[in-house]
Every structure is written in C-alpha cells, then in structure tokens.
Amino acid sequence: MTEEIIIAGFGGQGVLSMGKILAYSGIMQNQEVSWMPSYGPEMRGGTANVTVILSDDRISSPYLKIFDTAIILNQQSMDKFEESVKPGGVLIYDPNGISHHPTRTDINIYQIEGTKLAAEMGNKKIFNMVILGGFLKVKPIVQLENVIEGLKKSLSERYHHLIPLNTEAISTGMNKITPFKVEKQVFS
Template structure:
C-alpha cells in the first residue's frame, strides 16, 4: 500500500498540521512516511501545501508531480492541483470560496463543507480535522486510534484537553462527506 497525498489551501487553515497528523498516524502504524511542507513567506493567509506519503515500502523520493489524492481548501489550490490527481484518484474539497468547481471526469470528486461545519460547531480551528475525517471516510488508510495518537504527538500538551473536540470534528467530517456530481453541477449553473 502506498498513498501519495497533496493537501493545499491558505496558511492558517491547518494544512500543514493536517499533513503532520496524517504522517504521525502512519508512523504509529509502522509505515514509511514522508511529510514535505511548502508555504509562502507570508504563512497565514498565503498559500500553503504539504505532500504526505504513507507506504508499506521504502519511499524513494518525497518530491511528486502527481498524487493519488488531492485535498483542496481554496481556489488557487484547485487551479494548481486539480490536474495533478492521477486518473481514478480522489479530489476532496471544501466548496467555501470555490468559484470554479472541478471538471475532471476521470477522478472521484467529493465535497466536505468544513468551514460551514466548523462555524456550526463554534470553533473554526477544527476545520482541518473535519476535512481529515472526510478523507478518512473515503480512504481509511490510518486507524482512528492512531490519528488520536498523532494528535497527541503534534499538539502541545497544554492543548490535549481539545483532543475530544478534534475527535468529534473527525466524526463530523465522516458523517457529512458528499460525492460531487459534475453533470448535476453543470446543469444547475
């Protein structure tokens, strides 16, 4: 098993920490892991992305041009990464702020309204965990107990009291995932 993932959005959306939690979760499962962040100098509000590779075998290079999965959290990232998803791969995105929805018919496309759900849960900081939950519903490549261990490893100990809220956010993402229908979207727009 090998999963090559790009997570992309604005700095401040938890893109890098989502990737770090996935990477730690893979380590907890004795997988080979690569976590390679990329972000602009402005960080919060600028674009950020992270490549995560989880594999049962050695990883030859962390540098990728195509991905099994793209998790997209803003329009700039959609424009840049939609075409980097391998045929039959997965694109998961939050429609908030997206003006040009994906159009490829050779990949599976899903939506999660993470920003809206985080606002409903009255905590915008759990947005990334909602999105992570949606991804894990599609591809349960790491066990939930290892995600919780990954959270403990990546969060400062003073924030460990928020782990139950993060678990609730993951569960919310799993429950609210939607398959995106391109034809239906084109007809309505």
C-alpha cells in the same frame, strides 16, 4: 499500499498540521512516511501545501508531481492541483470560497463543508479535522486510534484538552462528506 497525498490551501487553515497528523498516524502503524511542507514567507493567509506519502514499502522520493489524493481548501489550490490527481484518484474539497468547481470526470470527487461544520461546532480551528475525517471516510488508510495519537504528538500539551473536540470533528467529517457529480455542460 502506497498513498500519495497533496493537501493545499491558505496558511492558517491547518494544512501543514493535517499533514503532520497523517504522517504521525502512519508512523504509529509502522508505515514508511514522508511529510514535505511548502509555504510562502507570509504563512497565514498565503498559500501553503504539504505532500504526505504513507507506504508499506520504502519511499524513493518525497517529491511528486501527481497524487493519489488531493485535498483542496481554496480556489488557487484547485486551479493548481486539480490536474495533478492521477486518473481514478480522489479529489476532496471544501466549497467555501470555490468559484470554479472541479470539472474532471476521470477522478472521484467529494465535497465537505468543513468551514460551515466547524463554525456550527463552535470552533473554526477544528476545520482541518473535519476535512481529515472526510478524507478518512473515503480512504481509511490510517486507524482512528492512530490519528488520535498523531493529534497528541502534534498538538502542544497545553491544547490536549481539545483532543475530544478534534475527535468529534473527525467523526463529523466522516459523516458529512458527500460525492460531487460534475455536471456536463451543454452548449447551444
């Protein structure tokens, strides 16, 4: 099993953290792991993405142009990475701020309202864990107990009291992700 993932959005949305938690989770499962972040100098508010590869075999290169899964959190990332998903692959996105929804019919598309759900749970910072939960429902490539261990590794100890809330956010995401159907446009 090899899963090649791109997670993309604005800096401050927890894009890099989500990738790091996935990477730690893979390590806990004795998988080969690659975590390669990319972000602009402005960080918060600028664009950020991270490539994560989890594999049972050695990883030949962390550099990818096409992905099994794209997790998209803003319109710029949708414009840039929708076409980078392999045919038959998965695209997961939060519709908040998306004006042009995905249009491909050769991939599996899922929508999760992470922004709205995190606000309803009372903490916008758990947005990325809601999204991660949705991803894990669609692609259960790491076990939940390893994700929680990954959270402990990536969160500073002073934030460990938030692990139950993050765990609840993951569970919420697992329950709230829905398939997105591309509507065919009819021109007259």
